[in-house]
Amino acid sequence: MDRIPLPPMRHPLIAILRGLKPEEAESVVGILIETGFTAIEIPLNSPEPFRSIEMAVNMAPAGCLIGAGTVLRTDQVERLADVGGRLMVSPNVEPAVIRLAATKGMVTMPGVFTPTEALSATAAGASGLKFFPASVLGPAGIAAIRAVLPGDIEIAAVGGVSEVNFADYAAIGIRSFGLGSSLYKPGMSAAQVRQRAVATLAAYDAVYGGKK
Template identity: 35%
Template sequence: MNTTERAFSWELFNKAPLVGIIRGLLADEVSQILPLYRDAGLTTIEITMNTAGAEAIIADALTAHSNGLNIGAGTVCTKDELEKALDAGAQFIVTPIINKKVIKACVKRGIPIFPGAYTPTEAYMAWSLGASMVKIFPATSLGPSYIKELKAPLNQLKVMPTGGISLDNMSAYLKAGADGLGVGSQLLDKTLIAQKKWPELKAHFANFLAAYQSVIGR
């Protein structure tokens, strides 16, 4: 594997810091979705390790679609899952929890890591261990005001609320100080995917980018 070609791009991420979450989709569906995702202007997507065949899907995605996309692994909870994800070529790692061994292993290898945290103590711990950005999860239980309150004393933290993020509330999270957003079923619309409505799905992706850009003034 050519690690130079396959390295995570912060330049790409910062163009559209929305991390799409692919969970439970089939390999052929993913291969249809990724070009649409990229063409809509989105840049970073994770494939969860509890998706059937996740390792093969990640490897195939990197082979066919890595140009213009960051492709990572999500729902990584153990060191064993981390090794499988990295062996498949994952360019970044997302976890729903804090596992110190997973975070430290990523930091040591220079792999961006977005660990999940809920409380201020957990968020600060994840950041202190070397997290690239802390995934605040589940964000829907906390709301945008929590992000603002969290970052008041801990303004050095970079945070990515995840869970329940939608077109309707993403601007509120961004205005509250979110540095990125993790978006699952609201972005990867399973009805559009099941019905193979690919032009509509691409337009749906573009709506999320437009909503982000309207908040940051691009």
């Protein structure tokens, strides 16, 4: 099966909304989209995650990538497809999960930490690789593993990453990130989410400018 590519994004940043409640979904997702985020991940260990994902899908403009994180099983992929999700993010490499998500037309970003996992995910047809936790591997560790991977595979740094270390990853050619607690934590007000989103995108533009 051909790899489903990530869509072009001015800011290739996935907002990870772990702990988001359905009653917060419209306001938080709406603010993120309004400020410039076009990829939203709601982890499945959040309260009523599929309800929140469906709400986000229904309100997001065309071109936004909405989906789930912490996807571990094929039945969760089926449920995600039922609510219109187009992004499947997992903390591990489970080829059956990756392949099923691809047949549903989803962009897939499995979590990897070693060369073995990265190559296994690539062989399964993953759209991209989520190096997690990036704070442990660091830019040097990711760069070393990247040397043995196909040159066209998208790589995102996730876990302990925020706007303060964009430049460190830019130095090794990484431009995609998953951002969690630096952007959103349960209980944050809409105004706080907006402030963090604006600051994050400004920091990204300061490092990457017009790079594609």
